[in-house]
Amino acid sequence: MKENIIEWAQLISCYAQAGLNYTNDIHDKHRYQEMKKVSEAMMASILNSEHSKIHA
Known part of the structure; x- marks a missing residue:
């Protein structure tokens, strides 16, 4: 998950970057920018959170 x-x-970051490039x-x-x-x-x-579990 x-x-x-x-x-x-x-994927959201990629869409946001493409939008920033073309708008x-x-x-x-x-x-x-907010999406990014x-x-x-x-x-x-x-x-x-994964890092915390590794070092716990």
């Missing part, structure tokens, strides 16, 4: 979440977060609308840029932040937070959350 965690692998799926990481893959989904990476000229300032509001869309803001939304894509959320996907990065998802990955960090999963990876940090």
Whole structure:
């Protein structure tokens, strides 16, 4: 399940980056930046919890 979440977060990040590359609308840029932040937070959350279990 965690692998799926990481893959989904990476996919969201890729979509957000593509949107940032191709949009000229300032509001869309803001939304894509937020998507990127959320996907990065998802990955960090999963990876940090796994890291904690390894070092426990």
